[in-house]
Amino acid sequence: xxxxxxxxxxxxxxxxxxxxxxxxxxxxxxxxxxxxxxxxxxxxxxxxxxxxxxxxxxxxxxxxxxxxxxxxxxxxxxxxxxxxxxxxxxxxxxxxxxxxxxxxxxxxxxxxxxxxxxxxxxxxxxxxxxxxxxxxxxxxxxxxxxxxxxxxxxxxxxxxxxxxxxxxxxxxxxxxxxxxxxxxxxxxxxxxxxxxxxxxxxxxxxxxxxxxxxxxxxxxxxxxxxxxxxxxxxxxxxxxxxxxxxxxxxxxxxxxxxxxxxxxxxxxxxxxxxxxxxxxxxxxxxxxxxxxxxxxxxxxxxxxxxxxxxxxxxxxxxxxxxxxxxxxxxxxxxxxxxxxxxxxxxxxxxxxxxxxxxxxxxxxxxxxxxxxxxxxxxxxxxxxxxxxxxxxxxxxxxxxxxxxxxxxxxxxxxxxxxxxxxxxxxxxxxxxxxxxxxxxxxxxxxxxxxxxxxxxxxxxxxxxxxxxxxxxxxxxxxxxxxxxxxxxxxxxxxxxxxxxxxxxxxxxxxxxxxxxxxxxxxxxxxxxxxxxxx
Amino acid sequence: xxxxxxxxxxxxxxxxxxxxxxxxxxxxxxxxxxxxxxxxxxxxxxxxxxxxxxxxxxxxxxxxxxxxxxxxxxxxxxxxxxxxxxxxxxxxxxxxxxxxxxxxxxxxxxxxxxxxxxxxxxxxxxxxxxxxxxxxxxxxxxxxxxxxxxxxxxxxxxxxxxxxxxxxxxxxxxxxxxxxxxxxxxxxxxxxxxxxxxxxxxxxxxxxxxxxxxxxxxxxxxxxxxxxxxxxxxxxxxxxxxxxxxxxxxxxxx
Numbered sequence: 001x002x003x004x005x006x007x008x009x010x011x012x013x014x015x016x017x018x019x020x021x022x023x024x025x026x027x028x029x030x031x032x033x034x035x036x037x038x039x040x041x042x043x044x045x046x047x048x049x050x051x052x053x054x055x056x057x058x059x060x061x062x063x064x065x066x067x068x069x070x071x072x073x074x075x076x077x078x079x080x081x082x083x084x085x086x087x088x089x090x091x092x093x094x095x096x097x098x099x100x101x102x103x104x105x106x107x108x109x110x111x112x113x114x115x116x117x118x119x120x121x122x123x124x125x126x127x128x129x130x131x132x133x134x135x136x137x138x139x140x141x142x143x144x145x146x147x148x149x150x151x152x153x154x155x156x157x158x159x160x161x162x163x164x165x166x167x168x169x170x171x172x173x174x175x176x177x178x179x180x181x182x183x184x185x186x187x188x189x190x191x192x193x194x195x196x197x198x199x200x201x202x203x204x205x206x207x208x209x210x211x212x213x214x215x216x217x218x219x220x221x222x223x224x225x226x227x228x229x230x231x232x233x234x235x236x237x238x239x240x241x242x243x244x245x246x247x248x249x250x251x252x253x254x255x256x257x258x259x260x261x262x263x264x265x266x267x268x269x270x271x272x273x274x275x276x277x278x279x280x281x282x283x284x285x286x287x288x289x290x291x292x293x294x295x296x297x298x299x300x301x302x303x304x305x306x307x308x309x310x311x312x313x314x315x316x317x318x319x320x321x322x323x324x325x326x327x328x329x330x331x332x333x334x335x336x337x338x339x340x341x342x343x344x345x346x347x348x349x350x351x352x353x354x355x356x357x358x359x360x361x362x363x364x365x366x367x368x369x370x371x372x373x374x375x376x377x378x379x380x381x382x383x384x385x386x387x388x389x390x391x392x393x394x395x396x397x398x399x400x401x402x403x404x405x406x407x408x409x410x411x412x413x414x415x416x417x418x419x420x421x422x423x424x425x426x427x428x429x430x431x432x433x434x435x436x437x438x439x440x441x442x443x444x445x446x447x448x449x450x451x452x453x454x455x456x457x458x459x460x461x462x463x464x465x466x467x468x469x470x471x472x473x474x475x476x477x478x479x480x481x482x483x484x485x486x487x488x489x490x491x492x493x494x495x496x497x498x499x500x501x502x503x504x505x506x507x508x509x510x511x512x513x514x515x516x517x518x519x520x521x522x523x524x525x526x527x528x529x530x531x532x533x534x
Numbered sequence: 535x536x537x538x539x540x541x542x543x544x545x546x547x548x549x550x551x552x553x554x555x556x557x558x559x560x561x562x563x564x565x566x567x568x569x570x571x572x573x574x575x576x577x578x579x580x581x582x583x584x585x586x587x588x589x590x591x592x593x594x595x596x597x598x599x600x601x602x603x604x605x606x607x608x609x610x611x612x613x614x615x616x617x618x619x620x621x622x623x624x625x626x627x628x629x630x631x632x633x634x635x636x637x638x639x640x641x642x643x644x645x646x647x648x649x650x651x652x653x654x655x656x657x658x659x660x661x662x663x664x665x666x667x668x669x670x671x672x673x674x675x676x677x678x679x680x681x682x683x684x685x686x687x688x689x690x691x692x693x694x695x696x697x698x699x700x701x702x703x704x705x706x707x708x709x710x711x712x713x714x715x716x717x718x719x720x721x722x723x724x725x726x727x728x729x730x731x732x733x734x735x736x737x738x739x740x741x742x743x744x745x746x747x748x749x750x751x752x753x754x755x756x757x758x759x760x761x762x763x764x765x766x767x768x769x770x771x772x773x774x775x776x777x778x779x780x781x782x783x784x785x786x787x788x
Contacts, residue, residue: 108598153568175615213630224721239634
């Protein structure tokens with residue numbers, strides 16, 4: 001409640017190098033991307049809700065605009081909302097606070113990251129202004145991405161800008177955690193969220209460059225006439241798919257890990273409990289995911305053509321990932337055990353995330369198994385699976401984060417009643433949308449089709465899914481307007497309304513001013529951020 | 535694990551316009567100018583975008599350097615610890631290109647180099663290797679001079695290193711011109727695809743390294759230096775040098 005009297009100064013925001021303000025700029029940008037990509041999602045659901053063209057007069061336009069929506073929805077949700085929302089907003093604002101640092105190691109590079117991210121969003125949105133809107137999904141597979149009349153260059157540059165922002169963020173945060181922890185803070189005293197961010201950034205640092213290389217080759221193939229992915233001149237078309245998924249499967253863990261990290265914070269605070277199996281969760285779970293994340297990508301290519309012995313090997317390495325993820329799930333669920341649980345709004349989102357995590361995680365197992373995947377690949381089943389685990393689970397954890405830290409960021413409380421209505425609309429809506437897609441997927445509904453006149457039996461469930469999507473739209477509107485209204489007009493909040501033991505709550509005011517802490521932080525050797533027994 | 539006191543930063547919000555201006559400069563210079571030229575084939579628009587982007591980017595970098603060279607950072611001496619992480623990621627982007635090369639090369643079998651490849655002069659890469667290694671050594675000498683507070687010597691050896699780097703780039707340009715003249719362009723065949731992409735990507739790193747040197751040289755002419763800048767530019771330059779060994783051995787001599 002300190003910075004309350006400060007006057008709003010625009011240039012102090014635009015030119016800021018402060019990690020908290022950069023975090024807020026990440027939040028604004030990623031929510032904007034989420035909004036536009038969400039509108040695309042609604043349009044997609046409406047288009048599919050009936051057979052034949054629904055939102056266009058003729059089949060040609062319907063197909064073209066549907067492809068453009070798919071492109072923007074996928075690319076923006078993953079690259080411009082989930083990854084920046086988790087590793088941009090949440091990590092920027094709270095990681096330095098959690099380790100007791102005054103800022104990140106390289107504040108100017110941090111500002112560079114956020115502006116690269118904003119430029120990435122600008123390029124992505126310009127895709128709607130130019131006559132040749134990109135229409136190549138978020139995957140950009142050749143040969144279509146090279147042959148299409150759409151603007152593949154904008155896709156490539158979006159990836160470059162957002163990727164470079166991630167790499168610089170990774171360097172910045174790894175150095176920050178290694179060198180700027182408060183005196184006395186050992187590795188086993190870090191917040192789970194700090195660990196999850198560190199591991200996510202290790203993945204980003206190693207894998208993003210490979211994606212950058214892949215899309216650069218795509219750019220050269222389309223506009224400079226090179227032959228990387230052109231088999232007729234000695235290139236290899238599957239090379240792109242391999243390079244792409246070599247990054248893009250680990251990208252799933254870049255989203256999963258910080259999302260879980262947020263849930264650990266929320267669950268521990270509202271259970272007033274220490275983390276169950278902290279070391280197994282960190283060293284086995286998070287670092288285990290980092291270790292295995294680089295050898296699972298081939299399961300995305302089971303149906304692209306490969307020898308069976310590779311399929312079997314990759315099935316085993318893919319299934320191995322369930323060991324570290326299982327450790328993470330155990331320590332997350334175990335944190336609830338014998339806790340003094342209360343169900344404030346952030347906790348509602350966190351508990352619903354546990355449910356979504358189970359559904360999404362368990363439906364992943366059949367997709368790792370080659371024999372089942374050959375049937376389920378390219379059906380709505382896979383579409384529903386990754387929306388549960390990556391889409392909704394991670395989005396709900398971003399929402400949990402915003403609600404949980406809302407009093408810290410604004411010095412005000414959100415409207416609990418409005419937020420709760422929004423929560424139930426969201427939660428019911430996503431399940432109404434995506435549970436039917438599992439069912440019709442098993443029955444053989446292909447994914448990505450705008451028209452499915454050859455399968456009229458799936459129309460009813462698509463209509464149900466659209467109703468769900470509209471519920472979600474209402475819920476999201478309530479949620480985001482709740483944030484905006486409460487940020488300016490909410491009840492004043494105390495510095496630690498949740499009675500958490502973590503540094504960002506105990507050692508600084510809401511919202512923290514320049515330099516974060518009134519005096520330098522030091523911690524005892526037996527301090528932990530989850531010390532509720534004392 | 536030294537912790538700087540927050541009290542000295544506590545009274546005002548830190549600001550800098552350098553990152554914003556540099557980023558928007560880069561936005562115009564690369565995505566917009568590239569799209570204007572190659573996607574929409576509009577030379578006028580390309581010139582406009584490059585004309586907006588270049589001064590913005592240079593202004594941003596100049597401001598950044600002038601701030602970084604004098605300011606006391608939040609944590610002293612941490613930039614040499616950040617650079618290795620960045621280099622890890624650079625290694626992986628080069629690996630992305632090299633792996634693609636190996637896949638294409640190995641699947642071609644004996645049909646390599648593919649039809650349309652002229653005789654490539656093997657004397658050139660040897661000369662270029664010598665020049666680049668020499669520039670690493672001269673920069674090392676410059677660092678030695680710097681450590682002994684010999685600013686005059688530092689400037690001299692830094693200029694020599696910049697000169698050698700520029701000669702290296704000149705060799706690349708000469709070689710490209712020669713090969714293009716023989717009809718061996720990026721789109722000729724699979725080998726030309728690899729050749730121009732990997733050597734070009736390496737050359738772009740030489741440009742970045744030279745940019746760092748120049749960003750150190752200009753303030754050094756008026757006596758302003760920063761030991762972490764000097765150290766980091768050196769590490770980066772040596773990295774570019776090491777990568778060249780892989781480029782030369784894989785692309786030219788395999």
